[in-house]
Amino acid sequence: MSIEQLLIDYGIPYVVKGSGHSHATPGWINIHCPFCVGERDFHLGIPVKKPMSSHCWRCGSHSTANAISKILGFPSDKIYNIIKNYMGSTVVTRRGKIEPRVNIYPLKFPQPFGTLNTVGKRYLESRGFDPTELISQWGIQQTGPVSFLDKISYSNRILIPIHWDGELVSFQTRDITGKADRKYMACPLKREVINHKTILYTSANNQKGWNRYPALVVVEGVFDVWRLGPCAAATFGTSIKMEQVLALAKSHDRFFVVFDNESQAQGEARKLAVKLKALGKIVFIETVKTDPGDMDQSEADYFIKYLLGGNQM
Ligand SMILES: [Zn+2]
Structure with missing residues (x-):
């Protein structure tokens, strides 16, 4: 069963018998076939006990390593070793069903916010940073003494925009009073364009x-x-x-x-x-x-x- 764990860990969508999908057969795990064009409907079956070769209902047999390599964009010899490692373990931890997320709440900063004041600047200087440089290079700002987003208090924090692929996708904040329970508080999940825990902090450029x-x-x-x-x-x-x-x-x-x-x-x-x-x-x-x-x-x-x-x- 541990080929399933690999698909979970690498975020590859799949169906198994019991998930109600017509292409799911006992003993097989099905993913979208990366080799055939047209409708993606979990045509590629991987036998869970012998997962190294798989079979597409439309285009025939494939090496599973080649298929996953095509999906993830990594060399197939590496993927082959990863499959082998996963077959060594027998424990599967299924995550809760991941619902497709429709972003009905636009990304927004806590209100109000603005440029760094003396308190914010002093905090950064005390940590050995030049506030002016951080502002120009990383676009940081600051929330006010009373600042909220979705009824969550973000008071007195450095506001740090998060960019990915050149787009503003989320934000992180850091308390400057030393008194907050949570030093860091990020954007509420429902307002993130991309969940910041799936990407890296860098600047747009x-x-x-x-x-x-x-x-x-x-x-x-x-x-x-x-x-x-x-x-x-x-x-x-x-x-x-x-x-x-x-x-x-x-x-x-x-x-x-x-x-x-x-x-x-x-x-x-x-x-x-x-x-x-x-x-x-x-x-x-x-x-x-x-x-x-x-x-x-x-x-x-x-x-x-x-x-x-x-x-x-
Ligand atoms: Zn196919």
């Missing part, structure tokens, strides 16, 4: 330029990206979703993972490295004294130079 760098530096949070610069991308925390692994894999072939220097984060860094390596990527794990975001700017610049070589800032 940076993402296009990632191939300029010999590697992409993967960090946990927005402050880490601000510190390390445009060659860095953040995963919004250490619980990394498979969609984010795929987003990384599509963005570059070489990675330095620089998570916070504590055991939980380093454990997640190792898991991320394993997943990226399974997709044929080159991955190195690096650590700094504390969090990348807490480094001195000169220290951070030197670190990036050490990782990427030459003048990469």
Whole structure:
């Protein structure tokens, strides 16, 4: 059954017997055939016990690795190994049914918001950042002392727009009072154009330029990206979703993972490295004294130079 887990983890839609779909047969798991044109209706059946070759009701037999490779856009020899690994385990954790999301609520920032005031600027300066530079490079703003979105309070926070593929898709906020229960609060799910946990933090312009760098530096949070610069991308925390692994894999072939220097984060860094390596990527794990975001700017610049070589800032 663990071919099913692979399809779940990599976000490939499928049907099984019992799901009420006419193409579902006992012992088989069906996905959309990537080889035939026309209506996509779960024509490609994968035998769950012997999943290496599959059969399309329309266009015949295929190597399952080739089919999944075509769907995900990764080399089929890598996919072959991934299938083999998944067949080694027997536990399936099915997620709740994912409903197609129709975005009836437009993306909106908490109201009111505006340019950074002295409190916001002082907060960023206390963390060793130049507010003017963050405003111009990352488009950050600030919420007021009373600021709401959908009846959720976003008072006194740095407002951080999130872009993906050149489009504003969500936002993150960071408390500046030190008194809020939640340091970080993102856009409500129903207003996100794309769920931020499926993408990476970068700026609209940076993402296009990632191939300029010999590697992409993967960090946990927005402050880490601000510190390390445009060659860095953040995963919004250490619980990394498979969609984010795929987003990384599509963005570059070489990675330095620089998570916070504590055991939980380093454990997640190792898991991320394993997943990226399974997709044929080159991955190195690096650590700094504390969090990348807490480094001195000169220290951070030197670190990036050490990782990427030459003048990469
Ligand atoms: Zn087909």
